[in-house]
Amino acid sequence: MAQLEKKRLYVRRLDIPHEETPAKKLRLSKPSKSAALHIDLCKATNSTDALQYLLQFARKPVEAESVEGVVRILLEHYYKETDNSVRLKIASLLGLLSKTQGFSPDCIVDDAINTLSNEKSHQVLAQLLETLLIIGTQLPESPALRLRLVEVAYKHLSDTYFGVRNKCLQLLGCLGMVDAPLGKENEGAGTSLGGLRDVQSIISDYFGDQDPRVRTAALKAMLQLHERGMKIHQIIYDQACRLLTDDYEQVRSAAVQMVWVLSQLYPESIVPIPSSNEEIRLVDDAFGKISHMVSDGSWMVRVQAAKTLGSMLQVSPHFLEQTLDKKLMSDLRRKRTAHERAKELFASGEFSSGRKWADDAPKEKLDTNTVNLIASGACGAFVHGLEDEMFEVRIAAVEALCQLARSSPSFAEKCLDFLVDMFNDEIEEVRLQSIHVLREISTHITLREDQLDTVLAVLEDSSRDIREALHELLCYTNVSTKECIQLALLELLKNLNKYPTDRNSVWKCLKFLGSRHPTLVLPLVPELLSTHPYFDTPEPDMDDPAYIAVLVLVFNAAKSCPTMPALFSDHTFRHYAYLRDSLSHLVPPLRLPGRKQVYGLDSVDSGPGSGSVESAQLFLQQSLNRVSTIQNLEAPGAQDLLDLTTRDLLRLGELQTELAGAADFCATYLRCQLLLMKALQEKLWNMAVPLCLKQNVTATAAAQQILEETYKLEFLYSGLESRQVATIHHVRLQAKALQLVLTARTRQGLDLLIGSCEKFLQDVESFQRLFLTELPHLQDSFVDKLLELMPRLSSCKPVELVKILQTTLRQSGLLQLRLPEQIHRATATIIEPTGESDNPLRFTSGLVVALDIDATLEHVQDPQNTVKVQVLYPDGQSHVIHPKPGDFRKPGPHRHRLITQVYLSHTAWTEPSQIEVRLLLAYSSSSTSLTSPSKLGWSESLESLPPAEAAVEGTIPFSKAVKVFIMPKPARR
């Protein structure tokens, strides 16, 4: 509720600047606010009225300066008020007000504490303690105050109302001293525990409170202490363990957390096992106890327990493996699990014999004494968790399995069967999660054939996410035999046949499968390529995706298996050459006998990888250094050098994909500089305006282009530091100056000029404000000079300003670009539609047709908000569609996948025509990290935001346009 109230306040806060624009007016109205409240409260004849006034008051914000006055009035009224609900409201308002930014609540602490002493109502008492808690958290720097508040909390801990005890415990948890034990005043810190009670033991007394809410609060307070860095005593462990069997779920849930915290603090200490004289490590004991909670009655606790298990990595392997343990029996006879049977079947070399009746017949008779029915300790925790009724628990269990398996290869091996089983879960989310998990631990494991078989069965799933996750998994999987490879290939081809849209994903999967298991592919090659020792077989169709898939597998295997090409037939070599060109990302360069021409250029990236990257890096740096020698823009040869360097960099980017981002970035920057240089170098600057109209036009265009390029530079690349952003803004400023100069030259209207001059000056100011820290780096640059002249600029006439600008622009040197560590260009590739189809998409005009779009985005930050789809119709109409946030998936770091549908519609055409679909990256300069409005506190006025900067918004196309044939037919009557 309080949260809602706060939100409401916040919203009102934001509204104000719009309602009363001049800030001064606001200030005038301030004193009247508390006065108004006072009058209102005095007017109130009964408690209901007073409550109404307070409620109204709570909706409006209060400025930091007037908070204290308001608080005084409220307190005054508080003492007079007899009605509990009004006092409660006042108490809650006090808390709310003390959260006001810029207001230090220390001046009202005394009053707040005083109110406590006379309060009779428990509810109000609880609310007052809450207020104190807020005050306490607002003033973290004052130990004296904390001590006082904690004392207050002690005093009220014995209250009979649970709410008061709750709040007291919360206070202790949030404010209790972390470093020194607390005692009565006469005993200083550091004395031994005798007679002196520290926060922990006081809180732990309430673990046994009669009210479950207080027990929960006590546990939470303890956890809070832990979070604040206090070391929880080990004595608490036993108490926390007892609470695991509490009747109330919230207590149990908190107790699970508590036990976990202690197990992380004291993993190695030894605890006795009750009813025996053995001892085990505490972390093992805790693990066993939490495992037990996985079969708790409440699913919230089960989720909590399952999640917690995942982070207990120090547990002994013996205990860990017990979590997957299940002993089956039937009629008291030992039975093997299906997993064991499958394994044996595999080991005996017998495959899928079909299920026999009584295949699972029980074996040996069990001794009744050894059967342990109630799983003591960790036994079968995950077996339970994975079969739980609620999918939340199952997901938590899968995640926990993943975490544990990543740190323990032997456990990974063991949990494999269970994870594979989860592929068959009824909830897609769980299936997907388990596939992801298996991928994450796949470095530890090798799939057996029967396991692979189960995994591959999922390839027919109708959900694209599942299939792609599975492809991803197969990319990382190790398999043991050549049969496995064959099986995988077969299933993948089946998949390809059933879902042709999976083409790319399947090929990619086979690429990795091939390069991972060259020796297993080798014996399969003749069969795969259907070559025959004596006969020539017919040449397969080169456009068949299945054939390409096979080739991708074989070629990638051949890369590290030099004997393989000998098995190829002639057409295979031809196909290789074709595929190497058309699908170079899937087909690696091969050293083929007598086919040297195939690689030549490619040897660059097939060579020792790291070395070439380094040398490319060096080259990049050298190019930049070379450019930096240009001091004067008008120096002879400077243009050529820039031109050349730009070209070099672009080529470098093509060759060295790791450096593409950096190279492109530099090249674009240099191009901007070049354009600027050209625009300024015009000899015609000194000519009269009417004589050089044409020049003006090119210069204007150049300025415009530079502006666009700077937006690209700023928003298309990720990994920029504020230094680079400053450089980009600097270029933009130059372009704006150029524009201004050009305006001055062409236009006659003085008003317009004055307007744009003002705007430019604003820009300069905001630049200075934004990049104050970067200014030292901008020595001798355009801005540097401008700022020197700033006092003069702001007072002089526009014409004069333009003149100054003109000279400064021409005199200023080239700003050297420093490269950041990692810089990536945001790119997008539209996979679907391919733009190859000749069949137009027919639909009735006036109705809509849905076009499936599938694209991968690389290095796009926050694609949900920035990426849009643009559809361009032949008549020049263009639509921008914003995809739903749910359409974006994140298959890997820095990578996003957009799978969405756009709706097309148009009036009837006489014949089919092409529309263009492309992706846009939207930007708005207000959303840059430097001026994030969300950081503004609610006392800060929004007017401080530069309005000019907030306004710039636009889009950058960042994918190639794809053409789609469509044909809207006229509607039939």
Place this chain on the structure above:
Amino acid sequence: MPEIKVTPLGAGQDVGRSCILVSIGGKNIMLDCGMHMGYNDDRRFPDFSYITQNGRLTDFLDCLIISHFHLDHCGALPYMSEMVGYDGPIYMTHPTKAICPILLEDFRKITVDKKGETNFFTSQMIKDCMKKVIPLNLHQTVQVDDELEIKAYYAGHVLGAAMVHIKVGSESVVYTGDYNMTPDRHLGAAWIDKCRPDILISESTYATTIRDSKRCRERDFLKKVHESIERGGKVLIPVFALGRAQELCILLETFWERMNLKAPIYFSTGLTEKANHYYKLFITWTNQKIRKTFVQRNMFEFKHIKAFDRSYADNPGPMVVFATPGMLHAGQSLQIFKKWAGNEKNMVIMPGYCVQGTIGHKILNGQRKLEMEGRATLDVKLQVEYMSFSAHADAKGIMQLIRMAEPRNMLLVHGEAVKMEFLKGKIEQEFSIDCYMPANGETTTVTTNPSVPVDISLNLLKREMALGGPLPDPKKPRTMHGTLIMKENVSFMLVSSEQALKELGLNEHQLRFTCHVQLQDPHSDADTLHRIYTHLKSVLKGYTIQHLPDGTVIVESIVIKVSSSAEDSNTKVLLLSWSYQVKTWTLFLEGLPMQSKPGSSPNHLVIESLF
């Protein structure tokens, strides 16, 4: 001591004919009223004459609760209510009430129409009987009368299966019916809160079994079906109409959906269609997945599963058919089996147990040549698969339920005696609670220790609270003084003694204890007394000790007087007198310099008498 008595009329050390009598707090309750599938004579139904020889059952039973719609739990219901005669309330959950009459009617038809039995209940009787049924909701507390209340919990097993918590005063019994602790494709897992009943009556069908994960079995099942379909074969799945059939339907339906399969799935019509209708309605009783997605699509509205027609069996191409009955002994499933048995591409999957003598049992045991009526033989070439899908809790599940409910005693029914024995031992060992397994007609008596609520007067409570600290410490019991008044027809009252005296119109009597102690002391009486006074004063700090001029010392309410004995002036007689309220009191006279004779130690006497 109050007792709870449990007598199974059926299902005691036996599976089938569930019927259990419970008397608790003076109420008699019948749990389930089932029939035995194995018998066709009187043994089919529970022996109601156990309850009463000639009177009406209504006079002896307070209510009847049916846990779920399986015939071994509700089959004898019309017989009992209409033919034996019972007009009291019958409780069952909504889905059970809906589906139960369908099954009863089916059962009646088979017995009367097919087997030609007479003296059996009629359709009208089923209807009349259902009119007496009061439906229950989950977790709804229903007051049967002023004292008896029942509450239903989810039990899994089949749609609408419930566990019931029966409570009279502070005594309670939980009856589980059949339940399942592992969720399946259409139902969730059984759940109960920590209600700590006096007796937990649990089924124990799988008392000696721990089952493998359901997922493995499901996966195997789906894989088998899928492979067969891909080969172009036909798959026959003989099922009983309700329960497992729906689970398998959901399983196949979702699989078809997931894998984008096109082969048709058929379900033989009749009973099942009606039942499916109710499955669609009672979504709240199903598992999480179905409950969450039914807004978009009700999972029981099958997209791929269609009604079967006799002629479809000859259609070419792959298909899956669910047909009744489950053991291939008659009806449609057998007809289809005969048609398909010859082709090795086809497959039959037996999803449950088959009784000896049925064709199902024969083929499961590997028989490849079957003799049909009319001397014809049938070559079985199709593949035979066995998949067990059963929805009873296994031994671990039962233990888990016990852990959830924390009962004080355990009682096992609905299972075989040998298996129960094992589980009984385990339960007693793990939980250290008593476990019973009565046979039919055998009564188990459990004495309970119910807490009796007593009203306490607020004044008394406040007074006692004021005496000893602000907050009662929940960890320590506290003694308090009061008078318990029991009046006729009024519950107990705990009041202060003054109030009790006032209410009862009695005068207050003072009761004092006195004792004489002999001491050897040469001093005079007054001196002795003074010495005792000073000694006590030094020992008992914090007590008010007065030395009155009339020759007495008063310590709180204890009076001490000294007088010399007649014979020997050195022997002093100490007279101690105290009121009955003084309970614990230690007098330290040991330090007093008395010339007591060795051997006779009067000092100790004083101390002991005063304890």
